[in-house]
Amino acid sequence: MVRLRDLFLIFLQIGAFTLGGGYAMLAMVEANIVTKRHYIEKNEFWDLIALIQTLPGVFAINTALYVGNKLRGKRGAIISAIGAALPSFVIILLITIFFTNFKDNEIVERIFKGIRPCVVAMILVPSIRLIMRNTVSWKTIWIPFLTAIAIWWFKVSPILIIVIVCTAAILIEMFSYNKLKKQ
Amino acid sequence: MSIIQLLYVFFKIGLLGFGGGYAMLSMIQFECVEHFAWLTPQEFSDIIAISQMTPGPISINTSTYVGYTVAGFWGALVATLSLCLPSVLLMFLVIRFLMKRQDNHYIKSIFSGLKPVLAGLILAAALLLVNQETFCDFGVGEHNFSTLIFVASFVALFFFKVNPMWVICISGVIGCILF
Numbered sequence: 303m304v305r306l307r308d309l310f311l312i313f314l315q316i317g318a319f320t321l322g323g324g325y326a327m328l329a330m331v332e333a334n335i336v337t338k339r340h341y342i343e344k345n346e347f348w349d350l351i352a353l354i355q356t357l358p359g360v361f362a363i364n365t366a367l368y369v370g371n372k373l374r375g376k377r378g379a380i381i382s383a384i385g386a387a388l389p390s391f392v393i394i395l396l397i398t399i400f401f402t403n404f405k406d407n408e409i410v411e412r413i414f415k416g417i418r419p420c421v422v423a424m425i426l427v428p429s430i431r432l433i434m435r436n437t438v439s440w441k442t443i444w445i446p447f448l449t450a451i452a453i454w455w456f457k458v459s460p461i462l463i464i465v466i467v468c469t470a471a472i473l474i475e476m477f478s479y480n481k482l483k484k485q
Numbered sequence: 486m487s488i489i490q491l492l493y494v495f496f497k498i499g500l501l502g503f504g505g506g507y508a509m510l511s512m513i514q515f516e517c518v519e520h521f522a523w524l525t526p527q528e529f530s531d532i533i534a535i536s537q538m539t540p541g542p543i544s545i546n547t548s549t550y551v552g553y554t555v556a557g558f559w560g561a562l563v564a565t566l567s568l569c570l571p572s573v574l575l576m577f578l579v580i581r582f583l584m585k586r587q588d589n590h591y592i593k594s595i596f597s598g599l600k601p602v603l604a605g606l607i608l609a610a611a612l613l614l615v616n617q618e619t620f621c622d623f624g625v626g627e628h629n630f631s632t633l634i635f636v637a638s639f640v641a642l643f644f645f646k647v648n649p650m651w652v653i654c655i656s657g658v659i660g661c662i663l664f
Contacts, residue, residue: 321540321650356596357579358503359572362542367576379576383569390541391565394549395558397535402554409661414531416660417653418619419631421530422611423638424537424649428507429607431643436600449605453511454612457519460512463602464501471598475591 304341304373306381313366313385320362327362331369341373362386487556490521492567495548500571503596504603506543511610513547519613523555527618537649544568621664630663 312334320327328351335341342350350372354364363383370382404410433446452458494516502509510533517523524532536546545565552564617623620631634656641647 317541319540321538327542353579356592357572357575358501359499359575360502360509360542360544360569361505363545363569364572364576367572371576371580376577380573383573387541387545387565387569390539390545391549391561393539393541394535394546395553395561397539398550398553398561401531401535412661412664413657414527414534414660415621415631415664416634416656416658417534418527418530418614418621419635420638420652420656421533422614422619423635423642424533424652425507425510425607425611425614426639427642429604429611432604432607433601436604442601445601446605446608449602450608450612453515453606453609459520460515460606460609461497461501463606464503464512464599467598467602468501468595471595472591474598475594479590 304339304378306374306378309370309374309378310381310385313370313382314388316366317362317386318389328365331365335369335373342369488560488563491552491555491560491564494521495552495564495567496570498544498548499568500575502544503599504606507607507610508603509544510547511606511613513544513551514610514613517551523551525618526614526616528554530614530619534653537653628663630659634659 316327316330316334320330332347336344336347347369350368351365354361354368357364363386366382366386367379371379374381429446429450433443449463452463453460498509498512498516502512514529518526518529532547532550533543535550536543539546545568548564548568549561552561554560556563620635622628622631638652638656641652642649
């Protein structure tokens with residue numbers, strides 16, 4: 303049985319040292335929970351990750367919640383999630399307090415003038431990769447572009463778009479599932 | 486009042502934020518920059534750059550920053566907790582109902598329907614940042630260094646798969662020298 307304190311410390315460490323988002327964190331979770339300590343079987347772990355990938359919310363937090371729950375129930379889940387979120391919360395809080403004082407500094411302003419165009423490229427790259435990977439067919443290639451134009455030009459809320467797509471997916475699935483049962 | 490707005494906005498994003506950090510980014514941007522104007526577009530793009538250089542999920546970093554800017558420490562705490570709360574609630578539901586039936590077809594259907602839309606969400610986040618504030622010397626004077634930085638960053642990230650952290654650091658140094 304894993305101690306709650308250990309679970310907290312594992313996820314605190316993962317939260318404090320993984321740069322580059324949720325998927326970079328995954329390797330560290332696997333190393334700590336599966337390879338080094340054998341708390342969860344490898345297959346079981348990746349089944350869990352496959353489920354988590356389809357869920358909404360912060361990927362790292364979801365991973366902490368489900369792994370924590372698997373090992374120590376609801377309390378384990380909450381404690382792991384707090385451990386995973388705490389480092390970035392504290393670090394950003396400190397930077398924000400610091401940054402608001404230095405934002406108008408001339409050198410800082412010049413540095414960020416250089417960084418801002420780079421940020422556009424940083425967001426553009428994963429979107430192009432996703433379009434290339436997920437919408438290979440000519441039937442669906444227009445969807446990402448239509449979505450982007452709706453948000454960017456016509457100021458349609460992304461949340462509204464997600465709600466509509468979810469509802470449509472559930473309705474279509476309900477309809478085809480019932481038809482399948484009747485046959 | 487603004488605390489309640491933070492709670493509402495970030496709960497919504499946590500509940501409907503499918504597809505990882507960058508897709509959530511476009512929701513955060515729409516709500517916090519376009520709708521409530523809590524942040525300027527520059528502040529938003531600065532916090533993304535800072536998020537890339539600090540550990541932890543980009544959406545947690547952004548919610549903490551936005552919360553602090555709007556309502557101080559408690560704002561930061563409320564925004565971050567409300568972002569995570571739907572995950573906690575959903576987990577208890579998922580454990581109860583979905584885990585019993587492996588391969589839930591509704592979740593699968595939602596996710597496959599969302600995939601192309603999520604790519605569009607991220608594309609919109611990039612487009613919304615294309616403005617005079619981001620490209621500070623575009624159409625001003627004879628040089629156009631910001632567009633050059635954009636193109637160089639894109640090539641480095643897309644074709645050479647350079648670590649984003651390096652690209653940010655180098656862009657910062659170039660910015661410091663040129664602007």
